[in-house]
Amino acid sequence: MLLGVIADDMTGATDVALMLNRSGMRTVQLIGVPRAGQALPEADAIVVALKSRTNPVTEAVADSLAACEALLAAGARQILFKYCSTFDSTPSGNIGPVADALARRLDAEIAIVCPAFPANGRSIYQGYLFVGAVPLHESSMKDHPLTPMRDSNLMRLMGAQTQAGVGLVDYATILAGTEAVKARFARLTGEGVRYVVTDALTNADLMVLGEAAAGHVLLTGGSGIAMGLPQNFRKAGLLPQREIAASLSAPAGRAGIISGSCSTATRGQIKAAIEAGYPALKVDPMELVSGGQDAAKLAGWALAQAVDKPFLLYSSDDPKEVSAIQDKLGREKAGETVEHAFAQTAALLAKGGVSRLLVAGGETSGAVVQGLGIGMLEIGPEIDPGVPWTRVADGQDMVIALKSGNFGAPDFFVKAWGLLR
Numbered sequence: 534m535l536l537g538v539i540a541d542d543m544t545g546a547t548d549v550a551l552m553l554n555r556s557g558m559r560t561v562q563l564i565g566v567p568r569a570g571q572a573l574p575e576a577d578a579i580v581v582a583l584k585s586r587t588n589p590v591t592e593a594v595a596d597s598l599a600a601c602e603a604l605l606a607a608g609a610r611q612i613l614f615k616y617c618s619t620f621d622s623t624p625s626g627n628i629g630p631v632a633d634a635l636a637r638r639l640d641a642e643i644a645i646v647c648p649a650f651p652a653n654g655r656s657i658y659q660g661y662l663f664v665g666a667v668p669l670h671e672s673s674m675k676d677h678p679l680t681p682m683r684d685s686n687l688m689r690l691m692g693a694q695t696q697a698g699v700g701l702v703d704y705a706t707i708l709a710g711t712e713a714v715k716a717r718f719a720r721l722t723g724e725g726v727r728y729v730v731t732d733a734l735t736n737a738d739l740m741v742l743g744e745a746a747a748g749h750v751l752l753t754g755g756s757g758i759a760m761g762l763p764q765n766f767r768k769a770g771l772l773p774q775r776e777i778a779a780s781l782s783a784p785a786g787r788a789g790i791i792s793g794s795c796s797t798a799t800r801g802q803i804k805a806a807i808e809a810g811y812p813a814l815k816v817d818p819m820e821l822v823s824g825g826q827d828a829a830k831l832a833g834w835a836l837a838q839a840v841d842k843p844f845l846l847y848s849s850d851d852p853k854e855v856s857a858i859q860d861k862l863g864r865e866k867a868g869e870t871v872e873h874a875f876a877q878t879a880a881l882l883a884k885g886g887v888s889r890l891l892v893a894g895g896e897t898s899g900a901v902v903q904g905l906g907i908g909m910l911e912i913g914p915e916i917d918p919g920v921p922w923t924r925v926a927d928g929q930d931m932v933i934a935l936k937s938g939n940f941g942a943p944d945f946f947v948k949a950w951g952l953l954r
């Protein structure tokens with residue numbers, strides 16, 4: 534094992550695992566902190582998916598350190614701390630405190646801070662993070678319920694979360710190439726800077742950064758920064774050339790979609806699936822509370838549909854409806870109610886013969902994976918940037934794709950099946 538990754542949420546873990554797999558590293562995703570003494574699977578890279586983005590700082594730090602120990606014990610030579618490409622966090626964390634703890638553990642004198650993910654419109658210029666054509670604080674992330682992003686300057690954002698010095702490698706330096714970036718790293722380290730925000734607009738920039746950071750024991754960022762790391766291991770003779778499969782052989786069985794994501798992207802994808810004739814049932818949190826709907830009824834409905842098209846179970850709604858439900862139930866209870874129902878439903882669906890599943894939403898994916906008792910995923914082909922098919926590697930014969938709310942083209946739910954054999 535060469536590279537160990539600690540990801541702060543479930544879909545972010547699949548995102549970075551895909552990036553590594555595409556770049557020729559055989560990658561396995563583990564769900565949660567490995568148990569003490571647990572033998573980790575054979576792989577070039579292992580991604581540990583945590584739920585440490587918004588939980589209390591002390592828990593996030595403890596889980597990240599435990600994951601780091603397990604990865605080091607399995608032979609990791611470099612550790613990547615993967616967070617969201619929109620730097621989802623608050624002034625109290627969790628990105629800064631987790632990075633600080635990992636830097637201390639690894640004796641890292643420098644660590645890149647690079648959430649750039651050009652394929653999904655996340656770029657960094659002069660240390661400012663852009664989402665598409667607008668700065669982060671003007672994007673929909675400004676209204677995120679848990680981690681509203683009201684600033685776009687990564688030096689300020691990181692600086693508010695750590696006591697360590699924060700510096701910048703600007704775009705002109707990236708354009709000047711690997712040696713220039715390395716020289717800037719050395720200068721900043723000499724000035725007492727630990728965290729280096731790095732500009733990046735294109736994949737080529739990420740390759741330069743990856744090469745320049747070959748000797749760093751710790752990196753932090755979005756999945757984009759992983760793109761340039763496999764080349765270093767290959768150059769060092771540690772990583773053989775690997776075939777990347779363009780499709781995934783999937784077990785025979787029914788196909789379906791579970792969506793608890795309320796993002797604009799997901800709602801568009803649901804509309805496209807319904808227009809394509811997929812049988813669809815809307816899940817209503819109020820009905821779940823009153824008992825009008827429950828997991829048995831949802832699974833019963835899904836399994837009663839004709840098998841020629843995947844079924845779609847969705848609670849996704851527009852922001853006005855979601856906030857009306859949250860006003861009635863409370864934000865936490867609304868989320869938990871839906872997640873609990875989908876977790877139980879997923880277990881019943883698997884028992885009923887569903888073996889091909891698409892799930893939309895980070896929290897929803899976490900709940901469904903837990904409901905299915907999944908501990909390990911092997912990474913398959915890319916459906917859209919940041920979202921691969923995966924195969925369950927420690928239990929039932931199933932393929933599953935976990936989609937971040939904001940990711941995927943409008944026809945995501947319709948085209949994904951074409952990659953399965």
Ligand SMILES: Nc1ncnc2c1ncn2[C@@H]1O[C@H](COP(=O)(O)OP(=O)(O)OP(=O)(O)O)[C@@H](O)[C@H]1O
Nearest residue numbers: 794795796848858868871872894895896897937938
């Ligand atoms: N109709 C609804 N009313 C209120 N809450 C809902 C409703 N539907 C889903 N939810 C909750 O909203 C949350 C959606 O979060 P989730 O992480 O699954 O999606 P997302 O935020 O779009 O995705 P990501 O985190 O990947 O960006 C979940 O807690 C889910 O249970």
Ligand SMILES: O=C(O)[C@@H](O)C(=O)CO
Nearest residue numbers: 545548617618755895937
């Ligand atoms: O980096 C991203 O945007 C995603 O992988 C993610 O973390 C979604 O929660």
